[in-house]
Amino acid sequence: MTSKKGILIIGADLQGLQAALTLAHLGRNVTLIDKNIEIAALPENWSDKGKRWNQYLYTQVLYHPLIELLTQTEMTQLKEAGGEVKAGLIQGPMWVSPDLCVDCGKCLVSCPVEFSNGYKPLFELSGPSTMTIDKRKIAPCRAACPIGMNPQGYIALIAQGRFEEAYELIWATNPLPGICGRVCHHPCETACRRQEIDEPVAICALKRFAVDEVGKKKKKPGTCDTSSPEGPRVAVIGSGPAGLTAAYDLARAGFCPTIIEAEKKPGGLLLHGIAPYRLPREIIKKEIAQILDPGVDLRLNSPVNSYKDIEKLKAEGFRAILLATGATKDLRMQIKGEDLKGIYGCVSFLKDLWKGKKIKSPGRVVVIGGGNAAIEAARASVRLGAKSVTIIYRRTRKEMPADPHEIDQALEEGVKLRPLTIPVEFEGRGDGLAQVKCIKMKLGDVDASGRPRPIPVDGSDFFINADTAIVSIGQKADISYGVGGDLKLNQRGAIEVEADGQTNIFGVYASGDVVSGPSTVVEAMASGRRAARTIIYALKPDTVPDGEEEPEFSSLEYDPILKDTPTKKRRAPFHRKISERVKDKNEVIGSFTMKDAINEASRCLQCGVCSECLRCEAACDLNAISHDRTAIQRTLHFSKVIFSDKVQTPSKIESSRMIRIERFGKKDSWAKAVVAGRAAAVKALAGTTPVTVEPTFHKRLGDGELKIGIFICSCNGTLNENDRLDEMISPLVDISGVAHVEVLVSACHPEKGRRIEKLISEKGLNGALIASCTCCHLAFACESCNDQRIRLKHRLFRESGYDPKDIALINIKETCLLPFKEDDKTAIDQSMRMIRSGLWQLKDSKKLSKGSEEPCSQAIILGATEAGISAAIGLKEKYASVIIVENLKVEKSIEEELSKFGIDLIRPVKPVRLDGRRGKFTLILEKGDSLLSKEKKKSPKLSLQKKGKRLQNLDIKIFDESPRYKKIQAGIIILGRNEFKNIPYKRDSFATGLHAGGSRAFGSLETGIPGVYMASWSQVKKLSDQTTGMSAAGEALENVSDKTGPFGSxxxxxxxxxxxxxxxxxxxxxxxxxxxxxxxxxxxxxxxxxxxxxxxxxxxxxxxxxxxxxxxxxxxxxxxxxxxxxxxxxx
Amino acid sequence: MPSLNRKKPILAFFCNWAPYRCYMDLCRSESSFRHLIYPVKVMCSGRVDPAMVLFAFEKGAEGVMVLGCKDKECRYGPGPKQSTKIAEPIKALIHILGLESERFRSVKYSFNEKNRLLEEIDSFAKTVDKLKKSPFVP
Structure with a gap:
């Protein structure tokens, strides 16, 4: 049973490429896969010849219509069933599509990441000639960010002074960048790998720098521009970080969100919980304005107090309601005297304060608690003119949840810290507070929270005098609106949600502190983002594909940190003097200076190599780069599988459908690789039939007066700086016969280049000259070719079917524009000359040669050696008649085997003379005595030296005279034993000299006589005779198959x-x-x-x-x- | 690298195979290519005959190079031998015509020899620069 299914070749090394090409020449469909991206590049120690042949094969494989080349592809499974092989293939994500890349290098310029040794995550491959991206595991800073910001990316951009682009990247994931740049607890810095050398990079301060820097120049650095008034309406209740982020995400997904805020101003805890000297109010105002700007509605003074209010909103037409009301209700100590005057809850204290309520000097202040809110209250008290401020905390400073940096600043400003202390009673004088009774604590075992448990020390009570006490031991959500409805709460009094923000009521979602209890700004934002995604998915399921929400990340490890990496001190931004800063509400910490920012940014180790800043995507107008591409999995059916040398073969390879290319020891022996590859291809032929390949019929564009179109490729604009190529248009139009001149974006790009075809038909051109990087209009590929050139030729001559006679191709990119890139005038002048010379390709008359002769369909093998026999078996795939001639004894078993394959054996005969040429050989055999009848035995042998002439110079007709000689015709000859190489040969019966024959390059087994091959080769000793024999057969078959052959078209x-x-x-x-x-x-x-x-x-x-x-x-x-x-x- | 005289163009016959590949590599590489070379591509250096070389001189070439593949690396076979065969007669011919024989050079390359190609073109350009203006330049 023969199969028309294709053949799978695993491993596109030299052997694999050769095997693919041989099979394709013989009309078999081939799928060639390789796990690497780069195929044509070889190690430096390879010889030039090997490299050249590899490059040549690569271009041939690219150009061959029967070969599908899949790079970055691995085989996942292989099953043999029902006379075919089922293979599962997985092709890794092609971030740079080799089919679209024109190798212009724009992306390389745009990439901000560069290592000290000059290495960039984007680099050019030599074959395929396209870019590739080095991606590692996602950088630790990015992985640590709850809202998925990309610090590596914006730091790389800052390091290059590209602040606006850095800002754009920040804004893409963070709608509140200026706020986060000031108050974020920056888990990114905790994860930063730089601390293995010295200290983490100041990521948060750098983010702030970029935002401030861009904010200086532009009033509105970024907008979210996709909200549509027709989009589904969503009510977001609460304008804290969670609500704002959710509204931003919803607007970007084309929703129509409305933020509903109870207070007079939007901002929630950003406004009421954080001091203006940490977070200036104008920053909040500006960033909220940016979110609101494109179509997010805002309703102020609209408290949602009861469940009825929620139902009203539903009735108003909001299809989803997101509760993001935060946790603002202060927890009470539940100790005696807590209702005395002068005792405040932290959030209500701060809220009153920042709302502008006048608070008289608080006197001696005690703040209870160790979180950021407590520090906030302490520092606020300092600014209110407190006599003294003491923070009481039950564990030690090390366990305080507040940001260490904030604690430092508070201490600098005169705040005292009393660790290991807990208040047990507030004691008053009259209705006011007088002192706080405390007891000392000690640390015990680690508790469930991972911190040591504080244990009271008996009899350690003492008093702290105080006029004001601020209780900052936590907050809880105020969910009065839930009362009366079905909203389910958890034990902590927060709203119970599923992980994605869905509450138990349909259409009602919750996010932020109202779900989690008090957290941080960025965590609230992350929660808002998750809820927004849930809402988007619920209302517009097509926008968020299920299960593919996250793009595919590389799993490659980071580069190890080199021990000799020089340490660089982490820079700190400017801090105002303590004496000044406690006097007003102005910001304490300044922004980095530009120099400091660039220096600090350059400390980044660029862990992920590619930062996925997506600048390359933006730079490529041809859509060749996309970081969203994912791996492609498919299952294909093949008739045979060939494994190349470097591939691990499955343990079972006995099957006739699985063929392994013979190993030959030394890796760089390219000649052996070629021979072995070809042999494997011939082995795989058995049981397969060639597909019919339609010969390309070129359509002529018509003769008559020349109407030529000249198309100048600008290689995605990179060659056309200052529109210099346009200068050529008018002088070229003046040339007689030129009807149209145009500068193209790209000639080889599958879409942009179509303009050539369009104009040819629109303008009725009968010739076109394309001045690009493609250097000839011959419908074949040589080793100077690359992906782009082959792609263009393939499109013009195969897909569009133009006759190469009508299309002239001239290389001006490499010969003129690149080498003289600094000298416009020379570059253009040279290009003009090249184009004018190229026009003669079109004006040349094309004469046709005398037609081909049909080659003889008989093949002869000299010598029944192992090599000869395997060559004969290989040839039998195509030749109807294969004859082995032998003068020595042949064993019975071999004779039987040969007859099984239908191969004829003539013996004992001795080949004595060869005449003719490839396709038309005449071989003269001298019959052994046993083949002759009695009287004929007497007929004389011709002596080698007759009349002083060498045997090959004898007239061939002489042999007709004696019955001892027999003439036999052959298309090709294969020598089974090397001794036959010396057979007397004369090519033409009438020629002045002997044909010398050129030396054959590239691992060929062809002898100096075209059409005569050696089945064993002394140079490839390591290969078995069987392999060289097969290979010789393969080469012979390739050279006679004309239509799809190497020089077919x-x-x-x-x-x-x-x-x-x-x-x-x-x-x-x-x-x-x-x-x-x-x-x-x-x-x-x-x-x-x-x-x-x-x-x-x-x-x-x-x-x-x-x-x-x-x-x-x-x-x-x-x-x-x-x-x-x-x-x-x-x- | 000092910029070379652009007024003295060199015509180079490139064999389509190894030398042209070297030339492509060279033009693409960072090392800026500073000589005015008019490249004429031939399928095989064996095609270049003395008439073509003389024609180039007649039209105004200050120097002519023939760049072929190395012996035994010819895609076809006889090319390198053929181009070697004509080199000496051409030199003799141009000498008779009153041109310095240094104005013609025949060089052979292997794939991946872009640096050698650059050196060779450099040295040839320098040689040509030193000579007087060709009397044939119209």
Whole structure:
């Protein structure tokens, strides 16, 4: 049973590439996979020849229509069933699409990350010629951020002085950046890897710097611009960080949110809980304004007091209601005397204060608690002119939940700290507070919160004199609106929600402190964000794809921190003098100076390598880069699987459907790799049939008067700085025959480049010259080619089906524009000359050569050796008749095996003379005595030296005279034993000299005589004879399969032609032709004439320089053509 | 690198294979390419015949280079041999015509030899710069 299914090749190393190409030449569909992105690059220690052949194969594979090349692909499973192989493939995320990248380098310029050794996360590959991105695990700072900010990205941008871009990146995930830059408890800095060297990077202060810096210049640095008035309406109750973030996210998703706030001003605890000297009011105002700006409604003075209010909102048309009312109700100590005058709850104290309520000097103040709110109250008291301020905390300073930095500042300002102390009673004088009775504590075992439990010390009571006490032992949510409804609360009195913010009531969600109890600004924001996402998903399920909410991150480890990384001191922003700062409400901490910010930012280790700042995405106008791409998984069916050398094979490889390319020891032996790859391909042929490949029929654009369009590619604009390419348009239009000149964004881009096709048909052009990086219009690829050039040629000549005769391709990028990039005038001048010279490609007349002869469909193998036999088996895939000739004894078992394969064996015969050329050989065999009848045995053998002539110079007709000799025809010959190499050979019956034959490059098993191959090769000793035999068969098969062969479409447009009028039959062309394509035939006795076999000519043009009469012509290789081209340069 | 005389253009016949690949690599590399080279691509250096070289001189080339593949690395076979064969006759010819034989150079390259190509073009350009203006320049 034969299968038309394709063949899977795993591992695109030299062997794999060669195997793929051989199979494709023989008409098999091939899928070639490799786990690497880069294929054409080889280690430095490879020889030049090896590298060259690898590059050549790579370009061939890219250009071949039957080969699908999948890089970054691994096989996940392999199953053999029902006469085919089922393979599961997974292709890693292609962040840079090789199909769209034009290799212009814009992204490289945009990337802010650069290491001290110059390494960048974006770099260019050599094959495929596209960019790639080095991504590691997500950076620790980014992973630690509750709202998923990207500190690595904005720090890299700040380090380069690109503050606006840094701000844009910050704003993309954080609607309150200026606020977070001041009051965030920055878990990012806690996670920062820099502290393994010295101290963490001052991420929070850098964020603030970027926001301040951009804020100085622009009033409104960013907007969220996607809210649509038609979007679903959502009520967000509360305008604290959770509510604001949720509203921002909802607006960006096209929703129409309304923030409902009970107070006069929006901001919630940002406004009422945080002092203006830490967070200036104008920052809050500005950032809230930015969120509100594009379509977030705000209703002030609208408290939601009862469950009825919520129902009213529902009735008003809000499809979802988000409760983000925070935790503002102070907890009480529940000790004696708590209702005395002068005792305040922390939040209500601060709220009154920052609302502007006049508070008289508080005297001696005691603050109870160790959180940020307690510090806030203590510092506020200092500014109110308190005589003394003491913070009482039951554990030690180390356990205080407040930010250490804030504690430091409070202590600097004169606040005293009494750790290991707890108040047990407030004692009054009259109705006012007089003193606080405390007891001392000691630390015990670690409790459930992970901190040591404070234990009272018996009899340690003492008194602290105090006029004011501020109780800051925590807050709880005020959920009066829940009463009377069904809203479910948990034991702590907070709203009970599922992880995503959904309460027990349909359409009602909750987020922020009202759910979690008192937390931090950024955690509240994160909670708001989660709830917003839930709402978005509930109301617009298509916008958030289920299960794919998070983009795919790389799992590659970070680079280790080098021991010799120099330490750099963490910079601190400017702090105002204590004596000054306690006097007013102005901000205590300043912003970084620009120099400090850049220096501090450059301390970042860039853990994730690529920071995913997405600047490259923005820089690429061609959509080649997307950081959102995910891995693609698929299951495909194949008839065979070939494993290349470097791939781990599954343990079971006995199956005939699984083929392993033979290992050959040394890794850099490219010649062996080529031979082994080809052999594996031939092995895989058995049981498969070729697909029918339609030969490309090129549509001509029409003759007549030339109407040429000239298209100049600007390589995504990178070559067209200051519109310099436009200068060429008017002088080019003036050239006769030129109908249209245009500068393109990109010629090779699959969409942008289509303009060429569009204009050709619209304007009725009958020729086009494309001045880009593509250097020839031959429909084939050589090792100078790259992905972009091949892509363009493939599109023009295969997809769009133009005839290469109608399209001229000129490389001005590499020959003119890049080398003279600093000298516009020379670059343009040179380009003009190149374009003018290229026009002659179109004006050249295309002559056609004499047609091909049908090659002989019989193959002969000399020698029934192991190599010869395996070559014969390989050839049987294509040749109807395969004959082995042998003069030695052949074992019975071998004879039987051969007949099983349908291979004929002739013995005992001795090959004595070879004549002819590839496709048309004549072999003369001398029959052994056992094959001759009695009388014929007497017929004489021809001696090797007859009449002083060597045997190959004898007229072949002499052999007809004796019955001892037999003539046999063959298309190709394979030598099973090396000794046959010395067989007397004469190519043409009428030639002046012997064909010398060029030396074969690139691991070929072809001998100096085209069409004759060696089945064993002394240079590749490590390979088995079976492999070399198969490989020889493969090469022979490749070279005779014309339509999809290596030069398949090449011969259409570039073959030589010998003009019989001018030929004088000297045979020089026949002597020099390496392919044996120039053939000298005897016309009459003593006079010959050359003709060129189209199927064999490869268009090198050597015959033209040899021809003394100028009889041979070859498009674009003729004297007159070169004269025109040279003329164009010197005009 | 001092900037070289752009008024003395050099015409270079590049074999499509190894030398052209080197040239592409060189042009793409950071090392800015400072010589005015008019590249003419031929499929094989063996195609270049003396007539083409003479024509280039006639039209105004100050120097002509033929860049071919190394022996035994020819894609076709006979190219390197062929281009070597014509090098000496060409030098003799241009000498007879009154041109210095240094104005012609035939060099062979392997794939991946862009640095050698740069050196060679550099040295050839310097040689040509030292010579007087070609009497054939129209």
């Amino acid at each position: 090449f011969v259409d447009n570039l073959v030589a032609y010998a003009d019989p009028e001018l030929c004088r039959g000297c045979g020089k062309c026949a002597d020099i032709c390496p392919e044996g394509a120039a053939i000298l035939e005897e016309i009459t006795r003593g006079a010959g004439l050359s003709w060129i076999e189209q199927g064999l000519c490869t268009g090198c043009g050597n015959c033209i320089s040899e021809c003394p009469t100028g009889a041979i012509s070859l498009p674009e290789a003729e004297q007159w053509y070169f004269e025109k081209v040279i003329n164009a340069f010197f005009e």
